[in-house]
Amino acid sequence: MSEFSSQWLALREPADHRSRNQALREQLNQVLKDSRVANTQPLRVIDLGSGTGSNLRGLAPHLDGDQHWTLIDYDPKLIEAARSALSKWADTSEPASNSALQLTKQGKHILVDFLCTDLSQHIEMILEQPADLLTAAAFFDLVAEPWLERFCSALSTPLYTVLTYDGSEQWMPKHPADEEALRAFHAHQATDKGFGFAAGPKAVDVLQHRLLGYGFEVSIAPSPWELNQTHDAELIRALAAGSAQAVGETGLLDAATLASWKAARQEAQHCTIGHWDLLATFGA
Numbered sequence: 047m048s049e050f051s052s053q054w055l056a057l058r059e060p061a062d063h064r065s066r067n068q069a070l071r072e073q074l075n076q077v078l079k080d081s082r083v084a085n086t087q088p089l090r091v092i093d094l095g096s097g098t099g100s101n102l103r104g105l106a107p108h109l110d111g112d113q114h115w116t117l118i119d120y121d122p123k124l125i126e127a128a129r130s131a132l133s134k135w136a137d138t139s140e141p142a143s144n145s146a147l148q149l150t151k152q153g154k155h156i157l158v159d160f161l162c163t164d165l166s167q168h169i170e171m172i173l174e175q176p177a178d179l180l181t182a183a184a185f186f187d188l189v190a191e192p193w194l195e196r197f198c199s200a201l202s203t204p205l206y207t208v209l210t211y212d213g214s215e216q217w218m219p220k221h222p223a224d225e226e227a228l229r230a231f232h233a234h235q236a237t238d239k240g241f242g243f244a245a246g247p248k249a250v251d252v253l254q255h256r257l258l259g260y261g262f263e264v265s266i267a268p269s270p271w272e273l274n275q276t277h278d279a280e281l282i283r284a285l286a287a288g289s290a291q292a293v294g295e296t297g298l299l300d301a302a303t304l305a306s307w308k309a310a311r312q313e314a315q316h317c318t319i320g321h322w323d324l325l326a327t328f329g330a
């Protein structure tokens with residue numbers, strides 16, 4: 047099981063939210079408006095690998111009207127952290143039946159329920175649930191190609207997934223070990239994160255091609271992190287430490303090179319980390 051701490055997810059949340067591709071999000075809104083013209087029910091959204099609920103906080107304010115979200119994660123600690131973070135984020139929060147939360151935010155009613163389950167096992171069952179939208183943030187690079195095939199063959203709702211890592215990184219100033227370290231990091235990205243060997247930086251390409259094969263219309267748009275020392279010093283340090291740990295676990299860099307690279311990256315002035323957002327819908 048790959049574990050994500052709620053501290054790391056909180057640290058990356060502001061960068062995640064500002065990096066999302068706005069044009070693609072507007073396209074999503076138009077798709078939902080067109081498909082729900084006479085529908086007065088709350089918008090039904092399922093979020094995969096929801097962590098502490100960052101995707102809801104980033105997306106719900108931009109979607110029209112009342113909403114009903116189901117947040118799915120296999121880590122019970124993150125589900126509890128989501129409950130608390132969402133209650134703090136909302137304008138009002140009340141317990142609802144079945145351990146759900148009834149929130150209001152900027153005049154919208156948002157019902158949130160939680161499901162603690164392993165998506166590597168139960169994705170087909172999840173995809174059978176009625177929904178207007180399936181979504182995920184920073185999730186699809188963890189999954190494996192055979193899982194993506196299972197996922198795409200069972201998908202029958204619009205999909206909007208954001209911030210999938212594409213493997214590209216530019217750090218300033220440069221360090222002589224950058225290329226070697228990035229190769230090692232990619233090797234680590236391709237290890238098993240609970241779904242079989244992870245698609246890692248290939249995930250968006252694979253997802254896009256499989257979805258096209260199943261008759262979806264697919265749009266992708268870049269959502270890179272642009273981080274600098276003035277605004278994101280803590281995130282840069284944590285990112286460099288996490289990357290160095292992953293690189294170290296591969297054993298592909300010697301200890302002295304790794305230590306020098308880590309120290310330089312933690313003090314980097316600027317970095318760009320490539321991500322993509324993807325929207326898949328059925329054509330008219």
Ligand SMILES: C[S@@+](CC[C@H](N)C(=O)[O-])C[C@H]1O[C@@H](n2cnc3c(N)ncnc32)[C@H](O)[C@@H]1O
Pocket residue numbers: 048049050055062094095096097098099100101118119120121124163164165166182183184185188239240
């Ligand atoms: C990088 S975090 C992203 C969390 C959140 N979407 C966000 O944007 O902050 C990936 C999330 O996927 C969850 N996850 C990983 N493998 C999973 C699995 N097999 N089943 C369910 N959730 C999983 C992790 O617990 C974690 O919360």
